[in-house]
Structure formats: structure tokens, C-alpha cells
Amino acid sequence: MPLYKSISVNTQTTVKIWKIEESYDDLMRPLDLKPNSLERVLGMKSELHQRGFLSVRHLLREFGYTDQDLFYDEYGKPHLKDGKHISITHSFTFSGVIVSDAEVGIDIEKQREKIAIIAKKFVDYEFNYLKPEAEDYVRKLTVIWGIKESLYKLFATPGMLFREHFLVIPFTFEDDETVCWIDYDGRKYRYNSYYLEFEGFTCAYVLG
Known part of the structure; x- marks a missing residue:
């Protein structure tokens, strides 16, 4: 069982x-899913999404x-x-x-160059x-996106916008932490x- 960290x-x-790393069948076999969870996973068109959904249930078991x-x-x-409070994420x-x-809120993102193209959609104050x-x-943009996604999951309020309502204070990779704000x-x-960061991915999480 690849509990990674x-x-x-x-x-x-x-x-x-x-x-x-497991196949869909290996992930599914030991689980006892509720009917609506089973319906959700069977309705997913992508096996990658199915395996992500099932791996989260394995993480629940770890807890x-x-x-x-x-x-x-x-x-x-x-x-x-x-x-207790919970937040969930999966990416690839x-x-x-x-x-x-x-x-709490959590997000995992794959580090990809194309995030620079959409930066203006979720960055405002941080351009300073x-x-x-x-x-x-690209690595810093991915951290900012991950923190803002985590804030969005934590606050769970319709109408909130990454660019207008969330702020991430300047940070370094040596520190591994920073302060962020919701202004709403x-x-x-x-x-x-x-x-x-690990294997080309970034994980960010936020605590209330």
C-alpha cells in the first residue's frame, strides 16, 4: 500500500x-463503498479519476x-x-x-508551464x-494556486474568486509556510x- 507521506x-x-500505483481492481477490492459512492465511481469516464477517488478511500482507512x-x-x-474537519484532493x-x-483545505497540483499562461486569472496582489x-x-505560481484552491475548499462559499478575494503573502521555498488571507x-x-514539493507536484494546505 503506497502511503507516500x-x-x-x-x-x-x-x-x-x-x-x-495500483490498478482500479486492486484499489476497489478491499473497499466497502456506500451505494452513492459506488454509483459515482462507476460513472466516471476516466480510470485516472476512478483510481484517484478510490485512493482517497484508502487514505480514509489510514485515518x-x-x-x-x-x-x-x-x-x-x-x-x-x-x-472533525476534512479536505480531499487528487491530481494525476x-x-x-x-x-x-x-x-482545513488541501490541494495537490502537477507543476506545469501552462500555469503561467493563466496566471492573470488567479493572481493580483502576488504580482508585486x-x-x-x-x-x-512556475513553482511559485503553483504554490499560490494550491493555497488559493485550499482556501476555496476551506471557506466553501459561492461567489468567491481567487484573484479578487484571496491573498498569499510573499514566501520562500526554504520556509515551507506563509500566511494567506481571505478578503470577502x-x-x-x-x-x-x-x-x-515532490516528484514534480506541489501540495499546499491551509489551517483555520
Whole structure:
């Protein structure tokens, strides 16, 4: 079972990352899925998405949960029946789950050059410190996207826009963490964010 990484962020918060190497059948075999989860996975056209979905259920097992412990609200945000907070992500060959007593969000992204093309759609304030000519420009954009995606998952409020409502304070790769803000509907919310890189991917997560 390729549990790729387990991170104890603090005494109340844990991140687990799975490297998806198994076949669909090997992932499916040990799982006991709820009828609606089975319907969802069987309805997915891409086997990559199916394997991502199933690998998340294996990560739940690593936390001591089952598919039956997980449910989603009307905004598509996942919740656990015991009241702990959870956030879920998968991208290509990696998936991740964060579980905490506090509100959380997590995102994994593949580092790709094309993120520079769409930067203006999700970056505003951050252009004050980004340098497009820098060697780490794509890596930094990927961190910013991951943090903002994590904030979006944490806050789960329709109408929020990455460019207008989320801010990521300047950061370095040596620090592995930074502060981020939601500025929405006349109120400001401050969060701590963390990021790591592995095998051409970036994982970012945010704690409330």
C-alpha cells in the first residue's frame, strides 16, 4: 500500500498523501463503498479519476475511517460524521487528505508551464513580488494556486474568486509556510498555509 507521506502538522492536524500505483481492481477490492459512492465511481469516464477517488478511500482507512464516515454538504464540501474537519484532493498519480480539529483545505497540483499562461486569472496582489523571469516562477505560481484552491475548499462559499478575494503573502521555498488571507464581503480572515514539493507536484494546505 503506497502511503507516500504522512505529516503531523500539529497535535490536532494530520496530512496523508497516497501515490496511486495500483490498478482500479486492486484499489476497489478491499473497499466497502456506500451505494452513492459506488454509483459515482462507476460513472466516471476516466480510470485516472476512478483510481484517484478510490485512493482517497484508502487514505480514509489510514485515518481509521471508512467511506460510510464521509458525507458532502450542498456545496460539495466533505465532512466527517465525528465532527472533525476534512479536505480531499487528487491530481494525476497523487491524492491527499487532511484531517483536523480546525477548518482545513488541501490541494495537490502537477507543476506545469501552462500555469503561467493563466496566471492573470488567479493572481493580483502576488504580482508585486513574483518575477516572471525567475527560474522558480512556475513553482511559485503553483504554490499560490494550491493555497488559493485550499482556501476555496476551506471557506466553501459561492461567489468567491481567487484573484479578487484571496491573498498569499510573499514566501520562500526554504520556509515551507506563509500566511494567506481571505478578503470577502467586507471581512478579512487570516490563515496559516504550508506547502511541499515532490516528484514534480506541489501540495499546499491551509489551517483555520
